[in-house]
Amino acid sequence: MKKTVRLTGRSVALGLLAVLAGAGLVQAAPNSASAKIDRLVSAKLDELGIPTSDPCTDEVFLRRVYFDLIGTLPTQSEAREFLGSHSINKRSELIEQLFDRPEFADYWSLKWCDLLRVKAEFPSKLWPNAVQAYHRWVRTALFNNMPYDDFVRALLTSSGSNFREAPVNFYRAMPNREPAEIARVVALTFMGMRTDKWGKDQLLGMAAFFGKVGYKGTAEWKEEIVFFDPSKEFLDPDTKKPVELRLPGGESVELLSNGDPRLAFTDWLVGSKVFANSMVNRIWFWLLGRGIVHEADDIRDDNPPQNPALLDFLAQELVDSGYDMRHIYRIILNSKTYQLSSIHNEGNLSDEANFSRYYVRRLDAEVLIDAICQITGTTESYSSAIPEPFTFIPEDQRSITLADGSITSPFLDLYGRPPRATGYESERNNTPSSAQKLHMLNSTHIQQKLQKNKALLGLRAGTAKSKKNKQVKSPWKSPEQVVEDMYLTILSRYPTAQEKETALVYYRETGNNYNASVDLAWALLNTKEFIYKH
Structure with a gap:
């Protein structure tokens, strides 16, 4: 039975606007939250007299957003499709498409597992079974877009087996399991604060909330139960007296008898200003290369935000959205601020803190080797120092999907993959080195990868031979193609026309399409344009 829908004048108008926008005949309205970001950034730049760079091109945006959002290089066909699209909304449409890809959860679970120190060996010593359970839980939460407050509540308040209640591994992945160490890790991870300069009473007061976390083993190998143990008592190491529950600001907390103090602390944390501030500051750092508070995990009174109004706005957006982290990604990625060119002008050459341009950064180690393997159609080998159980990594597994920080490769180590020992953002070292440059230029590792992908180098697919053993057509594509x-x-x-002409001259001078293609591919892999996000 056909259903009749009556359209009002307003719905007809909206429908017509949608059609016209899709045809590129009208300009789509900007996202109001994204526009607010731009106004707040511009106000600060105007105050400092710093001009912005020009908007980035579609080619730059395509590559940038793929790497920033899913840690993956766009394929040739994806590049052709996006660059050939005439949709006025194609950038925002691409952002939404990337949210739905499994690589989004893969890449951001990598980032979160860095923070949570997900590692089978020292110093976390989670062991392989727990690592797999923990990583799977984190990835599933990100894939399903679990609200951030629920995500943190699960990590801080869960009890049970580390194999079956994966979030309890939060209390196991730390150098030691003393209450003061737990408090330090909680402050760093969810408040963006380093406790090194806290007073003794401030740290002990917060540590008291974790003084009744208990641990016990089971008959299953490496299984451990994390639980609330009301019989435990947290004592001041100097006075040997029970420590009063105190929030980081100094307020004392009283619990009902036998109440789990973790619940009270988590309720305070989720409702605090620093909780939302620290999360949006991390997201801004991840997407733009520098936090509004810098370093991204060093929030303190004497390290004020570069743009307090911007930080407050983003934090309120996170709260108002129901702690939807994708909402924060979305409004930042759709902003003109994010979509600025990385090319400086005379007025913003020295600006490194006010976001007048996109800040150039080297690709993460895992992202870089995945891109090289994707381009060359090859795989990477990984190893682990853990003897039991034997570590097996499928040949086609990408680096951004590695769950265990103990599993590595010489390339990942060379390019600064974090050891997952502290949870600091600065553990990841993306500073270029001479050894890295030499590896890309001279190693057999890269050379062998390039030589294996004949399709990249121009060999036609399905080239056949006649009965007289003669090629039906040239097995190689034209140098132009x-x-x-x-x-x-x-x-x-x-x-560009100049780049194409230079390459074709080299093909003619070389006289060997295969060798010329290997040289061209190697040259492109060694450009800053490939190795860096820009």
Whole structure:
């Protein structure tokens, strides 16, 4: 039975606008929250007299948002599709498409597992079974867009087996399990605060909330139960007297008899200003390369935010959205601030803190090797120092999906993958080195990868031979096509006329399409345009 829908004048108008916008005939209205971000950033820049860079091109945005949101290089076909689209909303549409991809959960679970120190060996010593359970829980939470407050509540208040109640591994993945150490890790991870300069009473007061966390083993190998133990008492190490529950600001807390103090602390934490501030500050740092408070995990009174109004606005957006982290990603990615070019002008050359341009950063180690493997159609080998159980990593597994920080490769170590020992953002070292440059330029590791992908180098698919053993047609694509395909595959853009002509001259001088293609691919892999986000 056909259903009739009566359209009001307003719905007809909205429908017509949608059609016209899709056809590129009208300009889509900007996201109001994204526009507010731009106004707050611009106000600060105007106050300082710093001009912004120009907007970035579609080619730059495509590659940037793929790496920033899903840690993955766009394929040649994805680059062609986006660059060929005439939709006025194609950037925001691409952002929404990337949210739905499994790589989004893969990449951000990598980031969170860095913070949570998910590692089978020292110093966390979670052991392999718990690592898999913990990583799977984190990834599922991100894939399902679990509200951030629920995510943190689960980590701080859960009890049970570390194999079956994965969030309890939060209380196990730390150098020691003393209440003061737990408090330090909680402050760093969820408040963006370092307790090094806290007073003794301030740290002990917060530690008291975790003084009744108990641990006990089971008959199953490496299984451990984390639970609330009302019989435990947390004593001051100097006076040997019970420590009063005190929040970081100094307020004392009284509990009902036998109440779990973790619940009271978590209720305070989720309702505190620093909780939302620290999360949006991390997201801003992850997407733009620098926190509104810098370092991103060093919030303190004498390290004020670069733009307090911007931090307050983003924190309120997180709360108002029901702690929807994707909402914060979305409004930042759709902002003109995020979509600025990384190319400086005379007025913002020295600006490194006010977001007048996009700050250039080297690709993360895992992202870089995954991109190289994707381009060359190869895989990477990983190893682990853990003898039992034997570590098996499928050949086609990507680095951004590795659950265990103990599993690594020489490339990941060389390019600064974090050891997951402290949970600090600064553990990841993206500073370029001479050894890294030499590896990309001279190693057999990269050379062998390039030589294995004949399709990248121009070999046609399904080339057949006649009965007289003669090629039906040339097995190699034309140099013009190879150059275009290679630029789209490696740099996610078409070559400029000058670049294309330079490459074709080299093909003619070399006289060997295969060797020329290997050299061109190697040259492109060694460009800053490939190795850096820009």
